[in-house]
Amino acid sequence: MNSDYKMLINGQLVDSATTFPVINPATEAVIAQVPDIEPAQIDQVIEGAHLAFKSWSKTALAEREKVILNYARLLEENKDDIIDTLxxxxxxxxxxxxxxxxxxxTCLRFFIEEAKRLDTPVINDPDGRFHHYVMRQPLGVVVGYLAWNFPLLNVGYKLGPALAAGCASIIKPSQATPLATLKVAALAVEAGIPAGVVNIITSNNYDVTNPLLTSDSTSLFTMIGSTRAGVGAMKTACTNVKHFSVELGGNAPVVVYDDAELEKAAKDIVNLKFGNSGQVCVSPNRVFVHRSVYAKFLDIAKTHASGIKLAAGRVDGHVMGPVINEKECNRILGLIDSACSQGAKLELGGKRAEQKGYFVEPTILSEVSLDMSVAKDEIFGPILPVIPFDDNDDILALANDNEFGLAAYVYTTNLKRGLQAAEQIKSGSVCINEAHYSVQLPHGGLKQSGVGKDCSRYSLQEYLTLKRVSVLVND
Structure with a gap:
């Protein structure tokens, strides 16, 4: 594996004096060394982005579109190499x-099209003296800290709206998964994106990168990560007034009523839970199943999950990869052990696989109680806790009894029941009878799951100002 990965700073691909390793979680082998950015380079990237914003923000949308679409084309031409690295x-x-x-x-193409649909609403003047309208303008320099679970999707969520809106960006991928993102950075130069408009840096030291958050030259801090990390970064950034758009932790409830299409519900939940090895912010975390169908649900879920193979790379079938590293592997196994010691029943899995890599078996737990860590905390791993409920339980109150509010799922054939659940569950998204996510749909959380939105036209608005203009037309 080529280890010659460079950061993109102000249009130049650059190294640093020191590096840190990147490990393949399927083999446990070091596959590359990447630059660990230096303090002087932080100053350079902020200054470069600030200057680039002044010109990029004034570039006509049609010109920005040409560059962005050329970038998307180049990415697709290099798809196989990028995917192998990913x-x-x-x-x-x-x-x-x-x-x-x-x-x-998809995000690059979607957001440049969405930018064309921005309107400038006219606001009525009751006295007939003024012509009032709303103006949208690029916000400024955007700093994005990204998570390791979907490295390139996360880049798209931030870079797509930033480029379309006319902002300059400084993107820091997770230190666990920077390689494919650095390849994407190199292609930005080839695509003709002006110097400083897109900057992608790597670091293993938040003390060095903190000036990105505290600088007067950065206007928006956006991230995808844990609530703890998000709150910490926002505290650091509050040295002046900034905008925040952060998608943080999740602990998604699932409510499976007694009238649900049970086989569809169980298979849908298993597929979503064990997709990406459970390392998904919207993954089912607390699965409440009505006691009258509880045993049958477990049987279907176990049968479906037992067909999952543990493997990585270019393999076919119902496959689950490893978790990201040794630390996460041990944390997840600790959650299983803790739950079982408190009375949960192990229905499936529960162990680290006997093979190279950080593979944890698909695990299903029954008889889980809400005071267990596996129910209270975000799992972010391949554990499916299943919790029975009865008619006398206030199931929607139980679904809401958590600090998080990112996603929720409900399975019922009763329309009234489904709509009531959608209204009462405090979550940024509620999916009824099937999980569904797409770039045109707003994605973000309530409560401690963050502020702002990714995807959809609502995300584009995070990268734009809203200015009211009033023109006197009649004295």
């Missing part, structure tokens, strides 16, 4: 890696 640093199966890559290109 698989090596994440351990993803091929179909998951293709989805991850595909969302980057």
């Amino acid at each position: 698989i090596a640093e994440t351990g993803k199966p091929l179909d998951n890696a293709e989805y991850d890559f595909g969302m980057l290109v």
Whole structure:
């Protein structure tokens, strides 16, 4: 594996004095060394982005579109190489890696089209003296900290709206998975994106990168990560007034009523839970199943999950890859052990696989109680806790009894019941009878799951100002 990866700073591909390793979670081998950015380079990237914003923000939308679409084309021409790199640093199966890559290109194309649909509403003046209208303008320099679970999708979520809106960006991928993102950075130069408009840096030291958050030259901090990390970064950034758009932790409830289409519900939940090895912010975390169908649900779920193979890369079938590293592997196994010691029943899996890599068996737990860590905390791993409920339980109150509010799922054939659940569950998204996510749909959380939106036209608005203009037309 080529270890010659460079950062993109102000249009130049650059090294640093020191590096840190990247490990393939499927083999446990070091596959590359990447630059660990230096303090002087932080100053350079901020200054370069600030200057680039002044020109990029004034570039006509039609000109920005040409550059962005050329970038998308180049990415697709290099798809196989990028995906191979993505698989090596994440351990993803091929179909998951293709989805991850595909969302980057999709976001680039979606947001430049969405930018064309921005309107400038006219606001009525009751006295007839003024012509009032709303103006949208690029916000400024955007700093994005990204998570390791979907490296390229996460780049697309941030870079797509930033480029379309006319902002300059400084993107820091996770230190666990920077390789494919650095390849994407190199292609930005080839695509003709002006120097400083897109900057992609790597670091293993937040003390060095903190000036990105505290600088007066950065206007928006956006991230995808844990609530703890998000709150910490926002505290650091509050040295002046900034905009925040952060998608943070999740602990998605699932409510399976007694009238649900049970086989569809169980298979749908298993597929979503064990997709990307459970390392998904919207993954089912607390699965409440009515006691009258509880045993049958477990049987279907176990049968479906037992067909999952543990493998990485270009393999076919119902496949689950490794978790990201040794630390996460041990944390996940600790959650299983803790739950079982408190009375949960192990229905399936529960162990680290006897093979090279950080593979944890698909695990299903029954008789889980809400005071267990596996129910209270975000799992971010391949554990499916199943919790029975009865008619006398206030199931929607139980679904809401958590600090998070990112996603929720409900399975019922009763329309009234489904709509009531959608209204009462406090979550940024509620899917009834099937999980569904797409670039045109707003994605973001309530409560401690963040502020702002990714995807959709609502995300584009995060990168734009809203200015009211009033022109006197009648004295």
